[in-house]
Amino acid sequence: MGPEMVERETIAAVGAGRMGRGMAVAFAYSGHPVRLIDAKPRSAQQFDRLKTEILAELRSIFLLMAEVGLMRAEEADGMLARIHIHGHDDLARALDGVPFIFEGVPETLEAKREVFDTLSRHADPDAVIASTTSTILSNDLQGFVSPPERFLNAHWLNPAYLVPLVELSPGDATDPAVTARLIGLLERIGKVPVTCAASPGYIxxxxxxxxxxxxxxxxxxxxxxxxxxxxxxxxxxxxxxxxxxxxxxxxxxxxxxxxxxxxxxxxxxxxxxxxxxxxxxxxxxxxxxxxxxxxxxxxxxxxxxxxxxxxxxxxxxxxxxxxxxxxxxxx
The missing domain is CATH 1.10.1040.10 (N-(1-d-carboxylethyl)-l-norvaline Dehydrogenase; domain 2)
Incomplete structure (x- = not known):
């Protein structure tokens, strides 16, 4: 795989809230295909309404970025086309072949445990799984992921598509090569990753x-x-x-x-x-x-x-x- 392909790896953001949408914009802006996955079970009608709302918000973000000189307005459609929105029922298929998965579900251990169990079963065996939690230590989440070596926290600062910093917090069991892979990905899209211990409040x-x-x-x-x-x-x-x-x-x-x-x-x-x-x-x-x-x-x-x-x-x-x-x- 050449460097051009590496720079265009598919990214999954599980959880379609503010953080998931912000990461989707950040990666799509840099040319990555993104699968934005709704982590909550919904009826088809509810999901259609959510998808319409998400697409409208994403478009407005791209157009705002154009207004402040970060891109041209005519590029918005192409960037938006890189983001594919998937419902909860489509989660397993949406994870297929994805090397980097970011979790952004509500900040409770119950919600995290449930989604990480699902990710562990359906993600590719060598996929990096990162939580964007701002409150829960990586060591407290790592046991929910199988194998735990591929997990770490990746704390983005809002708005995720603007703030360069991403704070990485590996757990005790995290493979250093996994951290290095995530650092490389983030640097390729212009982010500034830093690494800190599993400590309350990051840096x-x-x-x-x-x-x-x-x-x-x-x-x-x-x-x-x-x-x-x-x-x-x-x-x-x-x-x-x-x-x-x-x-x-x-x-x-x-x-x-x-x-x-x-x-x-x-x-x-x-x-x-x-x-x-x-x-x-x-x-x-x-x-x-x-x-x-x-x-x-x-x-x-x-x-x-x-x-x-x-x-x-x-x-x-x-x-x-x-x-x-x-x-x-x-x-």
Whole structure:
């Protein structure tokens, strides 16, 4: 099989809700045939109504993508034609020959157990089976899949057809080759896969839960208006971290700055949630404060620091232009 065929592997999305539809758009946009499978038993009339609704929504998404310059409007029909919608009764046939299957049914163990039992019986023996769950650990689901080595979690961020990141969480029994196959597929459609342990909240939901709760507390405490909190996160917090990773940012300023800021915030608020984790103090003690030490969370050994800083500042400048927030220059 040549590379052209590999790039056009058929994808199945089991569960025709928001996530299934978003993945269908993402893969169809990149040229993949997609089988979007309704996981709920319905009458023929109910399924026909659902299919009409799904097709209308998918078309509207493609046309919206065209309106914002991601494609041409005349391409919508061709992309939509790559997506075939199957009813629950047609599930076994729809899985035949499909190498990658994404599950997106409701977030209950009962629903997951039922669908994975069905997938285990009807999917091709070497098909990769991935859950898109945002709440259930891969280790808690892996036992529902046979063989368990072909299973892992793949958490997409909504809207799935736009957000590049996909968080992969293999279970303890997942074959590393399965993870590698899924990484390859996602990279071929322009996604940015990352891998994390089977831990509650993956990476992004865990970080953003803390940030969102803190934003809500600022409102609750009357620290700032809703509008100003959102401006601060868009043009300060979000602006920085669209260019620098969080750990990279710690290194940029120095882990010691975070350490002292955390101590101050803990004392000033009386809240332990602001305390720095032990790794920050350990890094300081070991001379790993960040960029100026040549090592921190990242290793800067042999790095042309001036070129690196120039590249990052250039990225910040590009963000300013994108946001139409260039500094006002005097004459």
């Amino acid at each position: 992004v939901p865990r970080i953003q839960a803390l940030a969102m709760n803190e934003a809500a507390r600022l409102v609750e405490e009357g620290v700032a208006s809703n509008a100003d909190i959102d401006k601060a996160t868009k043009y300060g917090f979000g602006f920085r971290f669209a260019v620098l990773g969080l750990l990279e940012f710690i290194d940029w300023g120095g882990g010691d700055i975070l350490y002292h800021a955390s101590r101050y915030m803990t004392r000033a608020t009386g809240q332990d949630r602001f305390a720095a984790p032990g790794i920050i103090e350990t890094n300081m003690a070991e001379g790993r404060r960040g960029l100026r030490d040549g090592q921190g969370f990242l290793d800067y050994d042999g790095l042309d620091v001036a070129a690196y800083q120039k590249e990052r500042i250039g990225a910040f400048a590009a963000m300013l232009r994108h946001l139409d927030k260039m500094p006002v220059k005097g004459e």
